[in-house]
Amino acid sequence: MSLIGKNLDSVRQAIVQAAVGAGRDPSTVRLVAVSKTHPAAAVREAMDAGQSCFGESRVQEALPKVASLPEGLEWHFIGHLQTNKIRKALPAFTLFHGVDSLDVARQMDRIAGETGLSPEILLEVNVSGEETKFGFQPEGLRREIEGLLALPNVRVRGLMTMAPYSEDPGVPRRVFAALRELRDKLAAESGSPLAELSMGMSGDFEAAVREGSTLVRVGSSIFGDRPSAL
Numbered sequence: 001m002s003l004i005g006k007n008l009d010s011v012r013q014a015i016v017q018a019a020v021g022a023g024r025d026p027s028t029v030r031l032v033a034v035s036k037t038h039p040a041a042a043v044r045e046a047m048d049a050g051q052s053c054f055g056e057s058r059v060q061e062a063l064p065k066v067a068s069l070p071e072g073l074e075w076h077f078i079g080h081l082q083t084n085k086i087r088k089a090l091p092a093f094t095l096f097h098g099v100d101s102l103d104v105a106r107q108m109d110r111i112a113g114e115t116g117l118s119p120e121i122l123l124e125v126n127v128s129g130e131e132t133k134f135g136f137q138p139e140g141l142r143r144e145i146e147g148l149l150a151l152p153n154v155r156v157r158g159l160m161t162m163a164p165y166s167e168d169p170g171v172p173r174r175v176f177a178a179l180r181e182l183r184d185k186l187a188a189e190s191g192s193p194l195a196e197l198s199m200g201m202s203g204d205f206e207a208a209v210r211e212g213s214t215l216v217r218v219g220s221s222i223f224g225d226r227p228s229a230l
């Protein structure tokens, strides 16, 4: 088996263990293999090991990669989407994890309407209050959620967050629990289930699964290290 295949197996096993340990059905957690910076050949190796869902965070990098690989793979956009890239990105991706402002959501909705698409989106929340991060503030999202749910073309499926890096494993765990609690509150207030919780990366996906993640975005534990700034 390839190294990527072995890595995928270990990540899948760790997801199952974390889910079972938390009393969850492991099949409710989907693994998004984050292939950003890695070539199409790496995606093929993962495909050969049974992986069909991939995540990319840069439109320019992703489009040629997506085009060079077989149809039938599922591509998720996981990064910050610049508004001037929306038109190109919409047809390539089925789920957008990081919709981080009302402006981006509205522009996606308008362009989706013009092009006859109805993309699924997750709203990125800045739970930890870090200044450098993109995302809705929790209280801001409570004010905007009705407007977001009323957009006719984008379909809001849930929330996404990134935990800050910390030596203390309690930090990501508290961030993930806070996202789940915010989702529960927004779902009760809005009547929309917001069923998906995209949380957990290589360093913290097990904690995220214990706290209710339905989509883990794992890159380096599957494909190896990236150049540092990405």
Ligand SMILES: *Cc1c(COP(=O)(O)O)cnc(C)c1O
Pocket: 034, 036, 057, 078, 079, 162, 200, 201, 202, 203, 217, 218, 219, 220, 221, 230
């Ligand atoms: C790069 C990236 C990931 C994957 O990170 P790893 O630590 O390599 O698993 C997950 N989510 C987002 C939003 C990313 O940009």
